[in-house]
Structures are given as C-alpha cells and as structure tokens.
Amino acid sequence: MWKxxxxxxxxxxxxxxxxxxxxxxxxxxxxxxxxxxxxxTYSFKLPRSQNGITDALISxxxxxxxxxxxxxxxxxxxxxxFVTVKMHQENDVLVAWLPKQPAAGKLEYGVKIYDSGNETIxxxxxxxxxxxKGNVPPYVLIPHIxxxxxxxxxxxxTGFYAISKQKSYKLYTLLTLIFLLAGGMLMGPVLQKFxxxxxxxxxxxxxxxxxxxxxxxxxxxxxxxxxxxxxxxxYLVIIAAVMNLLISLIPHSMFGSELxxxxxxxxxxxxxxxxxxx
Numbered sequence: 295m296w297k298x299x300x301x302x303x304x305x306x307x308x309x310x311x312x313x314x315x316x317x318x319x320x321x322x323x324x325x326x327x328x329x330x331x332x333x334x335t336y337s338f339k340l341p342r343s344q345n346g347i348t349d350a351l352i353s354x355x356x357x358x359x360x361x362x363x364x365x366x367x368x369x370x371x372x373x374x375x376f377v378t379v380k381m382h383q384e385n386d387v388l389v390a391w392l393p394k395q396p397a398a399g400k401l402e403y404g405v406k407i408y409d410s411g412n413e414t415i416x417x418x419x420x421x422x423x424x425x426x427k428g429n430v431p432p433y434v435l436i437p438h439i440x441x442x443x444x445x446x447x448x449x450x451x452t453g454f455y456a457i458s459k460q461k462s463y464k465l466y467t468l469l470t471l472i473f474l475l476a477g478g479m480l481m482g483p484v485l486q487k488f489x490x491x492x493x494x495x496x497x498x499x500x501x502x503x504x505x506x507x508x509x510x511x512x513x514x515x516x517x518x519x520x521x522x523x524x525x526x527x528x529y530l531v532i533i534a535a536v537m538n539l540l541i542s543l544i545p546h547s548m549f550g551s552e553l554x555x556x557x558x559x560x561x562x563x564x565x566x567x568x569x570x571x572x
Contacts (some may be wrong), residue, residue, distance in 0.1 A: 298460070301451055301454040301458070305447055305450040305454060312539065312542045312543060313446065313542075315543065316542060321423070321545065322342050322343035323343075326338075327339070327340065327416070329407065329415050330415065331357070331361075331409065331415055340405065340418070342424050343427065344392070344425070345428075346394050346395060346396065346426040346427055346429070347429050349394050350394070350401075350424055351391060352389070352390045352403075352405065353387050353388070354381075354388045354416075355386060355388075356383075356388050356407060357386045360410030361383075361407065361408060361415075362380070362383075362407075363380075363381035363388045363390075363406055363407040364380050364381060364390075364406050365378070365379045365381060365403060366378045366379070366403060366404055366406075367401045367402065367404075368401065368402055369399070369400070369401060369555050370400035370402045370423055370552075370555075371400075371555070372556070379391070381407075392424065394426060395553070396553055397427055398425065398427065398490050398491075398551040398560045399426045400423055400424065400426070401423070401426075402421045402422070402423050403421060403424065404418040404420075404421045404422065405417070405418050425550075425551075427489040427490060428488050428490065430485055430489050431488065434481065434488060435485060437481055438484075438485050441473055441476050441477025441478075441481060442473075442474075442477040442482075445470060445478065446538070448466055448469050449474075449511075449515070449535050449538040450539065451466060452469075452535055453534075453536065453539075456528040456531040456532050459528070463531055464522050467534075470515055471518075471519050474512050478508040478511070479509075482504075490551040492551075495551065495562045497509060501562055503544065503550065503562075507544055510537075510541065511538045514537055515534050515538070517530060517534070518530040518534040
C-alpha cells in the first residue's frame, strides 16, 4: 500500500515538473525581462505566441507618465524593412499592438523604452519572434491538455509498477495507451487543424516534431502493451516509460509550424530547422 502511494506521489511530481519544464522552455512561452527606473526594478514579459484572430498586445508597466516607447517589427525571415510603432500610455502602462498574421505566420519584433529625460531605460537585447495561430476552442484545447497530462502521469506510474513487478502494470500499460491515443493521436490532430489548418503534419506527411514525438511515444506503448498480452515482458514497459519521459522533456512547439511568406506554404520540423541553420 505504502509503496503504491509512493509511486503515485513520485509520478505526480515528475509529471508536473516535466509539464512545467516543457512549457517554460518552449519557443512560444513569454520572454521575461526587467529594467531599472530610479532605484526600482520592474519586470515584464513579451509574448511569443498569439491567437491569430486579434492583434498581439505589447504592454509594459512604466510608472512615469512622461516615459515613452516604441515597438519595431517585420515579418519573420523576410527582407522587409522594420515598421516602428509608438507606444502610448494607459494608466502607467505603455501599450502597442502587433498586427495579426495568418496561421503559423511569425513577426520579429523589438522594444525600446525611454524615460522622461529621453534616456534609454530598456532595449531588447535581441529581437523576439512571435507566432500566430488560429483560434482553438476550449472544448478542444481543455480535453487535449487533460488527456495528455493523464497519459504522462500514467506513463510514469506504469514505469514504476513495472520496475517493482506490480501485477497491475499490465492494466496501467493499457490505460496509458488509451489516454495517449485519445489525447495525442485523436485530439492532437483536431487541435492542430484549428491552430494551423492541417490535421497531421508528422510522419509520413511532414516532419513536425510535436506530431512525430507523439507518434513515437504511441508506437512504443503499443509495442509494450502487445508484447505483454500473453507474457511478462516488463522491459518493454520500462523502455516505453523512460523514452516517454525523455520525449516529454523536448520543449513544447519546438520546430513547429512556420509560414513561409514567400511561398505561402507552412513548413514544419526539419524544414524549419534547415531554415534556421541556413
């Protein structure tokens, strides 16, 4: 009893830690900055992901009514000139908007803030890249997140059960497979369709990293379940659990969909990687 309780606690801790790490290290998580005004330090975040229905809000708290700022931007990976937009003050907050883009479209932007004495108090050390996406309704997003989270939890728990030779590891192997199927292989493509217009951009139709790592994890658990139907092959479950954990550590949305403004096509996976390198 106590051993199973310990496994549940460890599985929950690992799952929560992995989920937070995956989210915070991803390329769409807001970028944190800070600046000094007098003796006070202020922190703020700049967005790197935006629903494509509305413009992207850039807001920075600056408690100096005479302070001003500007945002400059252009379409990502184009030869266009930067467009500069002046920020305006709204209750001690400097505000500007980046124009909405098509699904998977990206803007490269930076921010400059000046105090009342026209001295620069902040400038982004390097430009930020923000990706726009289609509107994903809550009835798709919430079930997807819950099912994937449960699948991650069950994966970790099943691995502990297999290592400790718990008889129930076979049942939990099946449950892990079911939740991964529902959250990753069924709800995942639906979410992808709403966000970027395609149900599946992984193998064999594309090289989207998120789709492919989901497929890889599903295949591993399918093999683990099938291999333990009539015999005890716990090593297959342990391999699936360990690999699933490693896969989960890959930052969310890494090398995801990206609109090529020149061709109008959406690139994913290794195509995106090659574009970054060359």
